[in-house]
Amino acid sequence: MLQAIGLTSTRHRGRPPAVNDLTFEAGSGCVTALLGPAGSGKTSALRLMLELEPGRGITYFRGRPLHRVAQPAREVGVLLGDVPGHPSRTARGQLRMLCAAAGVSASRADDLLDAVGLAGLGDQRIGTLSLGMDRRLALASALLADPHTLILDEPAEGLSAPEADWLHGMLRAHADRGGTVLYTTEDPKEAARTAGHVVTIDAGRLVADQEGRDFSRTRLRPRVAVRSPHAARLAAIVRREARAARRSVEVVTEASSNHLSVYGSSCAEIGDTAFRHGLPVHQLADEVGDTGPARAARAARPPRPVRSADPAHPADSVAAPGLPGDRLPGDARGGAAHVGAPCAASAAEKSGAAPEAAADGTKAAVRMPVNAARAPLPPPIRRRSARGPLRPVRYELRRLFGVRTTTLIVAVALVASTALSVLLARNGRTPLPNVLAAWPSLLPLPPAALGAGLLGALSFGDEFRYPALAAGRGAVPRRLGLLLAKLAVSAGVALLLALLVVLASAETLRLVYGGDLVRAPSNAVSLAVSWAGLTVGCAWAGLLAAGIFRVTAAGVAAVLAVPVLIVPLIQMMPKAPTARSMRGLPGRLRELAWLQWPHEADRWVAPAVRVVTHPVGAALTLSLSVLLCAYLFTSLRSRVRW
Template sequence: MLQAIGLTSARHRGVPPAVDDLTFEAGSGRVTALLGPPGSGKTSALRLMLELEPGRGITYFRGRPLHRVAHPAREVGVLLGDVPGHPARTARGQLRMLCAAAGVPASRADALLDAVGLTGLGDQRIGTLSLGMDRRLALASALLGDPHTLILDEPAEGLSAREADWLHGMLRSHADQGGTVLYTTQDPKEAARAAGHVVTIDAGRLVADQDAADFSRTRLRPRVAVRSPHAARLAVIVSREARAARRSVEVVTEGSSSRLSVYGSSCAEIGDAAFRHGLPVHQLADEVGDTGPGGGSGTVPSVSTLRSLGDGPGSTAEAGAAPTASAGAPGPAARPVANSGAAQLPPPIRRRPARGPLRPVRYELRRLFGVRTTPLIVVVALAASAALSVLLARNGRTPLPNVLAAWPSLLPLPPAALGAGLLGALSFGEEFRYPALAAGRGTVPRRLGLLVAKMAVSAGVALLLALFVLLASAESLRLVYGGDLVKVPSNAMSLAVSWSGLTVGCAWAGLLAAGIFRVTAAGVAAVLAVPVLMVPLIQAMPKVPTARSMSGLPGRLGELAWLQWPHEADRWALAAVRVVAHPVGTALTLSLSVLVCAYLFTSLRGRVRW
């Protein structure tokens, strides 16, 4: 069961709240439609329930507010708009990535693709799906965690009648299994046809809370639609004949002066009246009219109303009761809600950030390799490195480490480091552009677990890229110049540490900068700033001779901690110190330190809970 109590949007200066003291219930085992015209506050009400907007009130999902639910995706499935995700990702890849975020097995993705009728389209890109297929994928995303409650905003908007019927059938099936379904719509006929409970709002306030049968009786009334060039004269004739026959007939002149809506009569009676008086009729059809506030998708009476009531007992009450209920006043089937404005204010609603994925490493791996960008960057870096290494080895004056790394003096960084930095920048920049963790939140949560997962995966990819570049360069040199050119240098360990630190540091610099500024270009700029800005500054600093050496530091630390350090630890520590002491290493270390502090500062400033 869903219970919304006192939902009120945050007030802005001079603008009334979009939702004002809204209270209603959506019971388990049935579909509830939140009905209202455009601008009535339906979407704002859903966002308040999901704690996506600040305001006041509280919403209980089976007795608990959303921020106290341990795993929200397993309690509430949300569909707000289209599927959030990269358009180049496949439907199956998107669902599997969201499975890792929700902490459910990846096999759940294939099961839901079959349930929503997308079995044959699992390998199709999201950007190529039609509106109906996209809405099916969005429903599958909402159902991934097998939630009890479904909250959907205009799920059938723009769909064909066949797709809309299928969608409503899925919602009824979920409700029949004991779940709660709440969806918004502006079409009263759709609400009466597809829902078992209808909550009507207008201007952010509750108008009526009714069962579907009572809603249809009081809100939707059968009528005869008439179009004639002499509509005003025909209205007077129909009203006069109804009074003579002592029948209750209501004639409504619509926005167009040539159109009438006649309640309480039939096409035959109106056609006969028009024929007897020689009036031409261009349209004569039975319809179901919406008499509620805003009119929904029906026709709104706008000019005048001519009501002809019989003189018999009870005729006035019969004619007046239906318009009273349909106009929005709580009738016998409506349940009015007392205004709690004079009572104690409802608790405030704070906009809470999206939660990070329950399986962050798996989520990050699926995000990284779910699109073609990552393989493309790796292939370009390998090809550029192999070509540059062949060109550098041609003159014979370039040192072998620079040849293998494909790092000419003209480039600020080798292709492998640039590729690693770009992959790191895309790790956050792409997610801020295509948020997939939480619908409607718009940003990626700065969770410690997600950050650590991104740094670990980006470091692993950078190390693999560095290794592949060395192998590709060595193989290219062997094929072009023979096998005598490539020899293992004596300081291979120190060179390997330097090469690994350069690629991993560039990947982390791009990742952190993109996470701070929420754009991929900022991550790439941070990577390029290391050799272009930081290295010249480091080299311009005055050199101070060192009088002390750190040799033997691992042994002294081992004595302090009563630990037995490996004999090679001293050489490893000195190699790391030499890497950091290099101008590029120093610049990269300083850049990473500044970016880490900036990332933590922006996270704490945004009041994000880790």
């Protein structure tokens, strides 16, 4: 069950709020349609329920607000727009990545692909999917964690009739299993055909809250469409004869003065009336008309007695519904008086139990009083950041290797490195470490370091461009677990790329120039540590910068800034003669450490210290320190803001 109470959006620049004191309920086992024209506040209402926008009010999902639900994906499935996935990712890869984020088994992806009719299209790229297939994939993403409640914004918009019927059939099947379904639509005929409960809003306010049968009766009443050059005279005659016969007939003059809509009559009766009075008729047809939200709300009220205008019939006759003077549900102060009842009552109402207490201690009432101005203000809605993946390492691996970009970058780095190694070894003057790393003096960084930096920048850059973890929020969750997973995976990929480059360069040189050229140097350990530190540092610099500035280009710029800007600045610093040496540092560190590492580890500590003291190593260490502090600062500031 979903209970929305007092939803009110924040005013912007003095304009009225998009949603104003909206209260309604969507019961379990029922499909509820939130109906309203474009700009009526339907999407804003959904975003307020999901705590994606600031405002006031509270929404209970089976008695709990969303921020009190430990795993929201298992409680609420959301479909807001299209799938925000990388166009090069396959449909199966997208669902498997989201499985890791939701903490469910990867086999769930194949089950849902079969359920939504995409079993044979699991290997198709998202960018090549049609609108219907994209909407099926989006529905599979919403159903991934088997949620109780589904919230969908215009799910059938732009779909063909068969696709729309299939989609609504899936929603009805979910409701039949006891779930709650709420979707928005602008088409009253679609709401009457597919929903068992219809909530109508206009200008952000509640207009009517009805069962599907009552909605069809009051909003989609049968009518007779009439066109005549003497429409005004024909309307007066039809009204006079209806009063004389004491029948409930309503005649409405449409925008065109010669067009009438007659409710409560038939084509035969209107045609006979026009023939008897000699009035020409240009059109006469039965239609199912949309009476509009205001008139439907008035028509939902029981007919009231009025004095008959015919002196021959002094008794009271029944007035046609929708006459002027009927009051709309609610009053001018924004209170909502519900016209009908939802198709399924809450479990608390059925059992007579008291509603569960809200976060501020108030009771969760399903119906708000009409005089809402005297009631206390609903609690504020704070926009909350998205939650991180439940399995961050698995999620990051599937995100990184689910697209061809990673393989392409690694392949380009390997090819460029081997080609540069062959060219550098040709003159015989380049040192062997530079030859194996493919680092000519003309380049600020070797291709392997640039590739690792680009992969690190894409780790956060693609997250902000295709926010799978934060659909509709525009931000990626700054969780420590997600950051550590990205750092670990990017470091592993950078080390693998560095190793592949050295091995490929050595094998290519042996093949081209013979085996005497490549020999293990005496300081191989120090060179290995420095090479690994360079690639991992570049990957982390790109990752942190992209996470701070939310764009891949910022990560690449941060990687290039290390040799281009920071290293020259460090080299320009005045150098004084050193009076002391760091000899014996590993031994002193062993004395301070709580756990005593073996003496063999000194062989790795000393090279690491020398790498940090090198100009490039010092510049990279300084850059990483600044970027890490900036990332933590922006993370704390974003949490305080929301």
